[in-house]
Amino acid sequence: MILVGGLIIYGENNTGFLLVAIGVHYLMNFYTYYKFYQKSRKSYLDLMNAEIFKHKRSNENHLWEFDDLFFRYKDHKYEAKIKWEVFKSYRVIENNLFLDIDVGTNLAFILGESEIGIDDFKKATEFVKEKVTQKHI
Numbered sequence: 001m002i003l004v005g006g007l008i009i010y011g012e013n014n015t016g017f018l019l020v021a022i023g024v025h026y027l028m029n030f031y032t033y034y035k036f037y038q039k040s041r042k043s044y045l046d047l048m049n050a051e052i053f054k055h056k057r058s059n060e061n062h063l064w065e066f067d068d069l070f071f072r073y074k075d076h077k078y079e080a081k082i083k084w085e086v087f088k089s090y091r092v093i094e095n096n097l098f099l100d101i102d103v104g105t106n107l108a109f110i111l112g113e114s115e116i117g118i119d120d121f122k123k124a125t126e127f128v129k130e131k132v133t134q135k136h137i
Contacts, residue, residue, distance in 0.1 A: 001026065064111060066127050071099065073109055084131040097125055099132075 005019030058076035065072035070081045088102035095113035113121040 064109075064124075066124060066131075068131075071109075071131075087132050090125075090128045090132045092125060095121070097121070097128065099128065 001019050001023030003023075005016040005021075005023055008016030008019060010016075055076055060076045063072065063074040070083050071087070072081045073079070082101070086101055086103070087099055089100045091098040091100065097111045097113075099109040099111075101107045101109075111121075111124065116124065
């Protein structure tokens with residue numbers, strides 16, 4: 001808009017000033033948004049790197065326990081026992097098992113086949129299928 005406005009002004013028409021003003025306004029908005037994006041991105045990456053560092057420093061493996069009454073998850077920060085009735089569904093996408101919890105926004109536990117091996121992944125998937133679909137019957 002600034003370029004077109006400049007060409008109109010060069011052609012001796014005053015309407016070009018309006019286009020230049022609108023173009024400058026949008027340019028300033030873009031700059032403000034871009035700076036905010038860069039700051040937010042840096043903050044997000046810093047938080048992610050700090051979490052990765054904490055996880056590596058703790059030197060703990062994640063624990064997934066599939067019991068008849070509950071699902072148990074433990075890592076360096078959290079430990080939870082969740083009854084099977086809480087899960088609304090499960091999904092297998094690209095060799096990853098997603099356990100979806102029936103609360104608020106999409107909260108899921110994710111376990112990959114590459115993490116536990118093909119045989120154990122099949123066993124876990126079958127067990128979860130039995131437990132999660134059992135509550136809907």
